[in-house]
Amino acid sequence: MTQQRLFASSAGYCQNPACNTPLFKDTGSEVVHIAELAHVFAANADGPRAPGELTEAERGAFENLIVLCASCHTKIDKAEADYPVELLREWKASHQAAISKIFGATKLASRWEVRKVIEPLLAENWSLFESLNPNLPYSENPESEIAAKWQGAMRQRILPNNRRILAMLDENREYMTAGEVQVLEQFRQHVDDLGLRHLTDVAPADQCLFPAAMTTMMVDE
Incomplete structure (x- = not known):
């Protein structure tokens, strides 16, 4: 259920904190999604941010995937040097923290x-x-x-x-x-x-x- 976990963690927004584009667009006649699952380390040995010693299962795991809009996905893969692994992991972590705050997950008194x-x-x-x-x-x-x-x-x-x-x-x-x-x-x-x-x-x-x-x-x- 990796795909389900990823959509839940994104809450329907691009996980690039500088973007945060809604991933579900109402066209008037229907609602379409523009979400794409991007790899932190590439899915194959010659892709952007080559995976090194990661197994095939690890490449497709929740921890190695991030939910982005099509534009951000294209940018991180075409300009690999500007979007290192550490930055993408930071995007995902900060997005999840922000979503938790938005959802109002706070301790209450009663x-x-x-x-x-x-x-x-x-x-x-x-x-x-x-x-x-x-x-x-x-x-x-x-x-x-x-x-x-x-x-x-x-x-x-x-x-x-x-x-x-x-x-x-x-x-x-x-x-x-x-x-x-x-x-x-x-x-x-x-x-x-x-x-x-x-x-x-x-x-x-x-x-x-x-x-x-x-x-x-x-x-x-």
């Missing part, structure tokens, strides 16, 4: 405060689901205008909201009951499956549904 953060995100996701209803027949028709809106909502709002919710809950697990921890992991699998379905070419065989108990997560008893 369950109530955590709930205050995640409740509007859950509400927005539910509102989008209700208004666009992906379970209707049009959802599988790529030419449907509503299907395109659903795909755009999923990539631009629902998936980022889900990552914010996960980040906040992970940072405040100490307030969770044992049952809530189980629900959190079910939600995590649901989010991962959504990412596979909507951000990659891989469709999960048995997609995990949204756990209903998330609607009462961190609600004071």
